[in-house]
């Protein structure tokens with residue numbers, strides 16, 4: 001088996017990407033944020049208070065002849081950005097890009113935090129982290145990828161995110177048309193359950209490459225790149241007018257400033273994030289102050305290679321034993 005589905009940016013700064021999925025019988029279509037940084041599959045639902053729903057599509061299990069309540073099971077999750085949700089659990093038929101899983105655990109939201117209510121283009125999340133992170137209690141549930149893995153031609157999924165264009169999530173195969181050159185694979189540490197790998201270093205603009213280990217997670221569910229303060233200050237030192245603003249919660253700079261590129265290493269390979277991806281967005285519509293796509297991870301306790309970095313590569317999430325992660329140019 002294989003599957004392939006579009007990853008569509010939800011706004012003009014690629015804050016997140018959504019992918020269509022169908023749930024139940026007859027099929028209900030929702031747009032989910034595929035998230036390699038978590039492992040719960042949750043949806044806005046008929047259980048979500050109307051006051052917390054602002055145009056999102058909802059899943060109604062009572063309209064699906066194949067839905068079954070997972071008695072006595074609940075879930076509750078808080079993400080790295082402080083957003084949160086919780087609720088009940090059903091199992092139902094679930095399809096992504098032609099790839100179907102019967103009896104997929106679908107977590108229905110009874111409560112979502114304000115940032116999910118405000119994100120009107122996201123109808124829920126589909127976790128692609130390791131199932132050890134799943135929050136369902138008393139029995140944790142498997143991710144869509146873990147449920148599908150045995151029937152896939154190859155136990156992999158690939159991520160091809162694009163700037164202001166539709167990319168793809170492929171399951172079960174590696175599409176040679178989506179990348180150039182070789183794929184550089186490096187080990188993954190599955191503890192505690194993220195796709196954690198170690199980058200081999202970085203360079204700012206045309207500067208020299210600094211070889212150093214930077215351990216972090218490949219996270220499609222996070223918009224920006226969060227790295228150690230020393231690296232981030234070295235970057236913004238090259239940006240005139242840049243400052244680390246407590247007010248705006250990170251590095252900002254005049255939108256007119258020239259930004260260097262940012263290069264990161266994976267093994268012997270080098271990936272360059274274009275300046276345009278790092279000139280992330282005006283801090284408010286029409287403002288001449290811009291917020292950076294590269295920020296410090298010091299407040300997080302973890303380094304995160306989010307969409308700003310993933311957009312610069314074709315990434316293979318290899319779920320074999322042991323798992324590895326592969327990066328290629330495109």
Ligand SMILES: O=C(CCCl)NNC1=[NH+]CCN1
Pocket residue numbers: 035037038078079080081083219221222302
């Ligand atoms: O929660 C994280 C970071 C884990 Cl360290 N990524 N996934 C996600 N989903 C929604 C916001 N962020």
